[in-house]
Amino acid sequence: MSATSTDRPSPAAAAGTAPAPAEPTSLRWRRLVSSALELTEVRWASVATGLFALGAVAQVVGAPAPVWWTLYLACYATGGWEPALEGLRALRARVLDVDLLMIVAAVLAASIGQVFDGALLVVIFATSGALEAFATKRTEDSVQALLTLAPERATRMVPGGAEEEVDAATLVVGDVVLVRPGERIGADGRVVDGLSAVDQSSVTGEPLPVAKAEGDQVFAGTLNGAGALTVAVDRAASDTVVARIVAMVEEASATKATTQLFIEKIEQRYSVGVVVATLGLFTVPLLLGAAFEPTLLRAMTFMIVASPCAIVLATMPPLLATIANAGRHGVLVKSAVALERIGAVTDIAFDKTGTLTHGAPRVARVHVVGELDEPGLLHLAATAERRSEHPVARALVTAARRQGVAPDEPRDFSSVPGRGVTAYVGGRRVDVGSPALLERTGGAAGGGGAAEEVREVVRTWEDQGHTVVVVLVDEVPAGAVALADQVREGAAEAVASLVRLTGASPVLLTGDNRHAARRLADEVGIDRVESGLLPDEKVAAVRALRATPESRVMLVGDGVNDAPAMAAADVGVAMGRNGSDLAVETADVILVRDDLAALAPTVALARRAHRVVRANLVIAAVVIAVLVVWDLVATLPLPLGVAGHEGSTIVVALNGLRLLRRGAWT
Incomplete structure (x- = not known):
């Protein structure tokens, strides 16, 4: 060991x-600024802001109108060409893009002499777009940077x-x-x-x-x-941990959460509704005799403040930031859909072998019969097993070396699957295998009493949940060795953290025997145990946990036999280091370094992402509602409407970006 x-x-x-x-704070800020300036959106937004500031100064100091008009129009060109191009491309695809609505409003403002207001709209819209691009780049960079480490x-x-x-x-x-x-x-x-x-x-x-x-x-x-x-x-x-993190986060980025899909579904209808309402708000008052310029200004203001920019940005940036943060900590979430489900988990089920345990037996107890002592028995057993690749053989060899006795080279080694091994050690025949070996010792000299003693030990240890092998020397029982799977470090703490987080004790679902399952469950703090399960019975157990509409089940496993139950669960989690290929492919989440302690922070971070998404949606909806009502029942100045609308978009983008911080992982 x-x-x-x-x-x-x-x-x-x-x-x-x-x-x-x-890293010094000043250096970190310089690095962030340098990273931001690499983005085209940030560069154009910076130029547009500078031109707008020069135009405003020229207008305030009384410069000729052509001077500050030229500066404002240059601001239009530098800050508005990219969203205008994107909007036209979307229009060709018969999609009404929010970018196009903003540019149309800015152009209409200039057409009635409100060039300052239109330029302000372009600057704020370009700035919010640059911040969105920066937030997205930071999310991508936090993962892609891993590739440059190798x-x-x-x-x-x-x-x-x-x-x-x-x-x-x-x-x-x-x-x-x-x-x-x-x-x-x-x-x-x-x-x-x-x-x-x-x-x-x-x-x-x-x-x-x-x-x-x-x-x-x-x-x-x-x-x-x-x-x-x-x-x-x-x-x-191509299969290293860093490569898998990048590939899976990129794959997750291509998926869309349920909330995001719903928003995208209504976005087009909502945008068309905004255009229709804007046209109505413009034409109806004109038909009733209202003045042209204030009517157009009110209609433009309505179109700006009612546009769903912040709502569109409310969902995916926080979810992608969360996926990237989890990836940095060795947890690969395959999709935004999976992340949504993780945050809603109410019950957690664990497989036993290879999940809560290492899946490799170790020697727990040794019982000796006859003239041998414990090191002597382990020496004979380890020497006989030295050429075997069976996990029991590795456990015996490790235990012998730990006792300070190195195994020798056996002679005439043979192995019978399911029974054990036979070899000659120092001229003596040594058999190591299942307790069934005791059935052939009755006729051996001294075998009867020794066999009965070993049988009693075997029964006791098996009732305690151990796997037992017996050792025969010249066909006479010489002792028994109890083997137990080693519990993963931190398994009990991980279970306790999940209990505190979900309010419910996890369930142990295993194909192992009742005694072994109960012993492991007691060791890690699990109350509910279902043992002796075949793969289809694990599926049935998962479905039983999902019986109520509010139940959301996460299954954590590692083997081929766990894959069907993972598919039946709301969220499947696979052990990435030693998990089977089928389990890894089936799972929604992969623990790269088999660290169960990462489960609770992942669930907590997913729940925090949900809270951020809900907060973003509330912020966006409230700001839109307040500004729309203000514009309809009173006079909302265009600059204030622009600042309120685009300000909410910036707040939403930055709120999502917070989930990239290392402090978000707790």
Whole structure:
């Protein structure tokens, strides 16, 4: 068994360095400004704002009208050409775009001499568009930046101990690479030699370096500390954690949540309604004898303040920001639809083996009969099992080494599936296998009493939920070994966090026996247990949990047998590191590093995203309602209408952007 984190040196000690200092606030702001200026929308909005400011100054100081008119019209051109082009493209596709409504209103304002008001509309509309583009870019950059972390070159070890520099993209499963101190790791893999501390914050969100030793997983793009590591590649470049994060977030970006689909469905009808109402608000008063200019101004103001810009931006930016934030912490949400469902989860069901446990047995207890002691029994059993690839064999070999007894090379090894192995160790025949081996010991000298003693131990341990193997030496029972699956670190804390969050205890759904299931459930704090389930029975159990209309079920699993139940649940969550391909494909959410502790923050973040979406919709609807009523029953100045409408759009965009902050993940 590899050392646990408590047995290893602290990250700082292993790395030999202190954690890097936090980025200065001034530098962070300069980087954000630089990133913003890379956007075309931001550049044109900045130019339009400058021209508008010059025009306003020229008008205030009494410059000739052609001067400030020219500056305002230049503001129209720089800030309005892109939304005008987008609006015309949409119109060709028989779609009435909000951009076109804004540009028409600005042009009409200039046509009646209100060039200042029209230019103000263009500036604010261009600025809100630039902020929207910046928010979207920040969401994309937070994920795409992961790709740039992976180094382009890696040092591959070749037979004979030589080294060669190769393209990291050409590394294949089975290659062994050398990672020197301070280098970024070029591929996902497992450490085969060396000790160091690795900064994994870019992939897992862990704030401090993590100690890595033989057998530990490392990820491409993470930063090695002061020690050298030899890593065996176990994923191709296209399948690394960072590549999967990017691919799945991009796929999620292409999907649309239910709320978003509803908004898009009504957007066109609403926009047509705004145009019809605007025409009515303009023509009816004219037919009744109203003056032309104030009537047109009121109609334009109505068209601006009634446009659904903020409502359109209320939904997708917060959801995509949430998906990106979860991706940074090793949780891949495949779609916006899945994110909506996560936030509504009321019940959570867990698979047992490979999900709440590591899925690999370990030796829990040893009972010896006869002249052998515990190390001696483990030595014989581990030597007999040394050539076997069975998980039980690996557990016995690990336990023997932990006792300080290294297995020898067995002779005449043979294996019978479902029964066990036979080998000769030091001239003695050793059988290791299921308790069924005891059935053939009755005739052996001394076998009867020893067999009965071992049978009693086997019954007791199996009632306690253990898997038991027996050891025969020269066909005489020599002892029994109890094996238990190891509970994942933090499983109990993860379950407790989910109970606090949902108010309901999770359910354990497993194909394992009742005793083993109950023992595991007690260890992690689960009250409800359904054991001995076949895959179709797991599906039935999930459907039973969904029996009430308000129930929303999340199933967390890892195996092929969990995939049908994942599909039946509202949300399926797969263990990404060791989960089966079918489970990963079926799931809506993937825990990249099998970290159950990430479940509760994911649910909490999804719920926060829902609250932000609802708040955005309320803000947008209230602002539109207030401004529309104001314009209809009184006189709403065009600049104030523009500022109120576009201001709400900016507020909605920035509100969604908040979900990208690391502080949003709690």
